[in-house]
């Protein structure tokens with residue numbers, strides 16, 4: 001959806017965020033800079049000495065002088081390599097922890113975001129920032145950045161060295177610059193889309209291969225084996241064709257950089273010839289200049305080929321910095337965030353929503369002027385036909401969706417006064433989409449209460465009727481569940497979610513689960529578990545199974561986004577209205 005909902009930092013803000021993270025590692029940064037500079041200077045020694053050697057030989061120098069020059073070259077090359085290694089290591093020392101900090105900040109901000117804000121921005125945007133953008137920045141910092149910095153330092157020192165021999169030689173070298181710029185302007189618009197196409201094609205090929213491997217038996221049993229092989233072949237050939245196009249593009253790009261190198265080198269040699277002829281520099285100095293210029297080929301090629309990678313890492317960094325700069329939800333403006341200790345009685349919080357209207361960004365109004373209060377410790381069931389707006393009202397009441405208009409309050413104070421985190425600390429929500437987190441059953445429970453010991457976990461499992469199936473798992477509480485783990489049924493996942501509510505011990509609970517079929521033993525167990533969890537808490541329950549409504553203190557009937565009936569089960573049956581009709585059809589099913 002709208003990409004403007006989650007901010008992207010400006011260049012200045014991005015640099016600010018990067019510097020804030022790096023400044024704690026100033027010593028490592030200083031060491032990296034010094035070592036890069038030393039490596040750059042030492043890199044000039046071999047061409048310099050080689051130039052000298054030309055003069056020595058021309059002037060009839062001795063073998064000792066030649067051997068001495070060769071030793072200096074060897075020593076300088078070894079020292080330059082050592083300095084470069086030290087610089088890359090020091091840069092890693094500075095950058096890796098900074099990146100880890102940035103990732104932590106971003107994840108913390110994302111976790112603190114209001115769910116409706118994420119929904120508005122599009123989950124894809126958030127996921128691509130914490131996934132792809134982090135990966136792009138990490139990969140670039142690991143490989144391209146040290147290479148680019150090292151190459152840039154080499155270029156800077158060599159250019160200065162060239163100009164120091166004679167300014168006219170420096171100028172001759174500089175004449176190659178426009179040709180490099182032309183090459184880069186040809187390369188950049190072509191490289192990004194082609195690399196993207198290559199990544200997509202490779203991803204499709206990998207997916208086809210993996211599906212084939214994982215589902216080989218099924219594909220063979222259904223007689224689709226050959227057709228699938230054909231699919232894999234088509235995708236592989238497509239990936240190969242795109243890669244060939246990439247190599248062609250690179251070859252043409254290198255031809256353009258070679259042209260720039262040729263122009264530069266010819267000009268340096270030509271200028272050197274003129275300067276030697278006029279006795280302004282020696283043959284050795286002109287040789288050094290040519291070697292200096294030749295030495296630039298590698299670093300310039302390096303900077304050019306990593307240019308787009310560094311550029312795209314910069315864009316990713318700006319998107320990450322945009323999230324890192326979001327205010328912490330604890331610092332929300334205007335909220336007088338309340339602490340647990342300010343809540344006098346855990347069962348003493350009443351939940352109120354008044355005059356609620358809501359329409360999703362892409363649709364009609366789904367809640368029309370809904371006013372509802374759930375007294376402290378009361379259990380209210382919300383019933384209504386599919387699409388009546390029950391889940392929307394549940395999300396609004398739980399503070400997970402900001403309504404288009406209307407007021408919400410908890411224990412006499414508005415949600416704005418509580419602040420988002422304040423509301424979250426008091427109101428627990430169980431939705432229909434319960435997630436089983438990848439980890440052990442213990443991890444799934446201690447998410448709600450990090451300090452809970454095994455006896456507290458077993459107590460929560462017992463009260464949510466889960467002890468039996470957890471004990472039957474291969475490793476009990478230590479069994480890995482979730483993605484790639486032991487599969488859990490939707491009802492078991494709901495039971496874990498209910499156990500988390502017990503452990504988190506929030507005074508207000510909004511429950512919207514429709515996991516089990518009416519009348520099944522799973523439904524009975526879930527109803528019993530929910531009854532235990534909700535006892536003594538203020539509860540708003542979306543009653544997908546009407547047995548959940550029978551157990552409630554009060555039932556509220558929602559129809560097309562408006563409250564149409566309210567009362568106890570018996571009162572509403574006696575009214576013979578919409579609830580009575582729902583009950584009759586449900587009882588018969």
Ligand SMILES: Nc1ncnc2c1ncn2[C@@H]1O[C@H](COP(=O)(O)OP(=O)(O)OP(=O)(O)O)[C@@H](O)[C@H]1O
Nearest residue numbers: 360362363366384385386387388389390391392393
């Ligand atoms: N995220 C959303 N974006 C757009 N429209 C939505 C969204 N969620 C729900 N709606 C629409 O809002 C209306 C109310 O949906 P809601 O899920 O609140 O009803 P419900 O009573 O809980 O239904 P059910 O019992 O099937 O869960 C429906 O018309 C639905 O299509």
